[in-house]
Amino acid sequence: MSFLHIHHVHKRFGETHVLKGVDIEIEKGDFLVLVGPSGCGKSTLLNMIAGLDSISEGELRLDGQRINELHPSKRDIAMVFQSYALYPSMTVAGNIGFGLEMRKVPRAGRRAAIQRVAELLQIENLLKRKPAQLSGGQRQRVAMGRALVRDPQLFLFDEPLSNLDAKLRVDMRTEIKQLHQRLGTTIVYVTHDQIEAMTLATRIAVMRAGELQQLGTPQSVYDDPNNLFVAGFMGSPSMNLVPARIAEKAGALVALIETEKATLALPIVRDRQALTDWCDKAVMLGLRPEAITDPASANRDGGEIFEADLEVDLVEPTGADLYVVTRLGGTNVNARMRPGSPPQSGTQTRFAFDVSRMVAFDPDSEARIRDRASVGSAPLASSA
Amino acid sequence: MSDTASPHGKGVRERLQHWLPKLVLSPSCVLILFFVYGFIAWTSYISFSDSGMMPDYAWAGLRQWSRLWSSWTWGIALHNIWVFGLLYIVSCTVLGLLLAILLDQRIRAEGALRTIYLYPMALSFIVTGTAWQWFLNPGLGLEKTMHDLGWESFSFNWLIDANMAIYTVVIAAVWQATGFVMAMFLAGLRGIDGEMIKAAQIDGAPAWKIYARIIIPQLRPVFLSAIVVLAHLAIKSFDLIVAMTGGGPGNATAVPATFMYSYAFSRNEMGIAAASAVFMLAVIAALIIPYLYSELREPRS
Numbered sequence A: 001m002s003f004l005h006i007h008h009v010h011k012r013f014g015e016t017h018v019l020k021g022v023d024i025e026i027e028k029g030d031f032l033v034l035v036g037p038s039g040c041g042k043s044t045l046l047n048m049i050a051g052l053d054s055i056s057e058g059e060l061r062l063d064g065q066r067i068n069e070l071h072p073s074k075r076d077i078a079m080v081f082q083s084y085a086l087y088p089s090m091t092v093a094g095n096i097g098f099g100l101e102m103r104k105v106p107r108a109g110r111r112a113a114i115q116r117v118a119e120l121l122q123i124e125n126l127l128k129r130k131p132a133q134l135s136g137g138q139r140q141r142v143a144m145g146r147a148l149v150r151d152p153q154l155f156l157f158d159e160p161l162s163n164l165d166a167k168l169r170v171d172m173r174t175e176i177k178q179l180h181q182r183l184g185t186t187i188v189y190v191t192h193d194q195i196e197a198m199t200l201a202t203r204i205a206v207m208r209a210g211e212l213q214q215l216g217t218p219q220s221v222y223d224d225p226n227n228l229f230v231a232g233f234m235g236s237p238s239m240n241l242v243p244a245r246i247a248e249k250a251g252a253l254v255a256l257i258e259t260e261k262a263t264l265a266l267p268i269v270r271d272r273q274a275l276t277d278w279c280d281k282a283v284m285l286g287l288r289p290e291a292i293t294d295p296a297s298a299n300r301d302g303g304e305i306f307e308a309d310l311e312v313d314l315v316e317p318t319g320a321d322l323y324v325v326t327r328l329g330g331t332n333v334n335a336r337m338r339p340g341s342p343p344q345s346g347t348q349t350r351f352a353f354d355v356s357r358m359v360a361f362d363p364d365s366e367a368r369i370r371d372r373a374s375v376g377s378a379p380l381a382s383s384a
Numbered sequence B: 001m002s003d004t005a006s007p008h009g010k011g012v013r014e015r016l017q018h019w020l021p022k023l024v025l026s027p028s029c030v031l032i033l034f035f036v037y038g039f040i041a042w043t044s045y046i047s048f049s050d051s052g053m054m055p056d057y058a059w060a061g062l063r064q065w066s067r068l069w070s071s072w073t074w075g076i077a078l079h080n081i082w083v084f085g086l087l088y089i090v091s092c093t094v095l096g097l098l099l100a101i102l103l104d105q106r107i108r109a110e111g112a113l114r115t116i117y118l119y120p121m122a123l124s125f126i127v128t129g130t131a132w133q134w135f136l137n138p139g140l141g142l143e144k145t146m147h148d149l150g151w152e153s154f155s156f157n158w159l160i161d162a163n164m165a166i167y168t169v170v171i172a173a174v175w176q177a178t179g180f181v182m183a184m185f186l187a188g189l190r191g192i193d194g195e196m197i198k199a200a201q202i203d204g205a206p207a208w209k210i211y212a213r214i215i216i217p218q219l220r221p222v223f224l225s226a227i228v229v230l231a232h233l234a235i236k237s238f239d240l241i242v243a244m245t246g247g248g249p250g251n252a253t254a255v256p257a258t259f260m261y262s263y264a265f266s267r268n269e270m271g272i273a274a275a276s277a278v279f280m281l282a283v284i285a286a287l288i289i290p291y292l293y294s295e296l297r298e299p300r301s
């Protein structure tokens, strides 16, 4: 039995149908990250778990118990808000202890709990200050302290880092991950930053327009996306999506891609069964930038490498990596190469394609074309 | 503008731009200096003179001030303004806050109710005073209506009762200003972060505790503004009392403003009147100046 079970949950605000039947299950100790573009219903779902919004249809179960009708204070959850929502008239200690005070914890017990959390978050020296006298990062810690002090069954975070500057965001991200590993808490975390999602999550739920697109481990969502949306949303720089045709050549299945000079024939090794039905039809191929490299840095142990000479359009060094842009099938394609000796733009250079990582999508329905056996995560019953 | 403009022309235009705002503002500046601050100075001087019906510039030291403080009517006026001001400020603040909290519960007719409560503020004190004078007049208003309806024993004659008349003024003044205070509190309530209230709900605070511990403490600046506005309205309350009771019965509802008016214009004691006016100014200044100072400074800190 799963720890948190979101079962066919719908949300309607009058006429607008915001959540259209979301199903998510996680285990105790999981770190679930809800990602998706703005307005897709992440905060709404989180508020429903917290009990701040009513559930129009469906069921929420926490540790086997139905919590649909339970008041927020009775659900044994804590929430960290995007604006931190600290009480400005109370000190930091008052803020952290407020929940305990409302639960009638005696003063001595409260003080000990506040002290313990303050030590954990290294904010002991701030306990007497008011929120207005804190920096953004310190407020963030206090907001987390307020959640941690009650030791709840479930933590909810609604974009807790989006108000911090880039550097602090990375630091706090690491700290949240360490806290999770140390305390073994169960967390539901909302963000629209897919790097945050990848680094923190044990499970990612990608949402779009009130529907769950994919639920799985970060790696499965990254390597094995359910549809074009997930493929394009996760990863930075994003997955290359190239129009191609499936054909049979010398008894083997290939994907034909038009380039300026010639037609590239990439051998198909993944989802071969499913793609046989797509012979002579157009598909959309997805290849991560790191699956297109220079021949020397290609991954030859696990992967299956196909090499071709292509014209270099543009070279973009980032320091750690070198992104080389070329044109395939009429679109720009990013390849990740070693920064050592960059090719000149306008010249021909050799590219190595790791075709074992190539995925294909139906260009009309945008769904993934995959073999039944290779389904890595629960397939999505799309209603659209 | 091109770089080739002659240095002379540029200088004239710049100087004009520099001086124009000062030129435009200076007449009103002079007028205000004269008619406000000039007369304040003049009144202050008169309070140290021997003036009776007409101004008399002979220096009389503190004579008018000591006559003021030994005046029986001035004592009543001070007592009344104290009672009136305290009841007025406390009732308006409490009722205004309650109404604002009720209206903040996202009820449907909010727009209409807000207008209804706010409307009395649009009336002048004279209209309010006259209306309430009719309404509370035993021969005309509430009492007569009740008698006409057959409730013969009903009696409400505070307006003509020397001990109670000041409370009728309080009722009328509260009726007028409560809506305004409510609007101030409502604006304050609307400015409170919704996530904070959600956080308090998750923390397990019942609604009244959320108000008492989290929301109302954040309305402190609104309380301050409301109290300062009400306090200076109370001290200036002249027209309302004139329209409702004329300071009577007897001197029962005299306040410093009516005291000043009657000494200046019907009792021909300009010196005492000036002293009472300066005293009122000093009290208002003691309230308003620190308030303005803190309000105008705050955004910068």
Ligand SMILES: Nc1ncnc2c1ncn2[C@@H]1O[C@H](COP(=O)(O)OP(=O)(O)OP(=O)(O)O)[C@@H](O)[C@H]1O
Pocket (backbone or CB within 6 Å): A013, A016, A018, A036, A037, A038, A039, A040, A041, A042, A043, A044, A045, A192
């Ligand atoms: N009280 C409400 N009444 C009507 N519509 C609402 C209400 N609250 C949210 N919505 C709508 O529900 C949708 C989802 O909102 P939600 O706040 O959950 O988005 P989100 O995924 O958290 O977006 P963001 O990343 O911008 O925070 C939005 O289209 C929003 O307009």
Ligand SMILES: [Mg+2]
Pocket (backbone or CB within 6 Å): A042, A043, A044
């Ligand atoms: Mg949101």
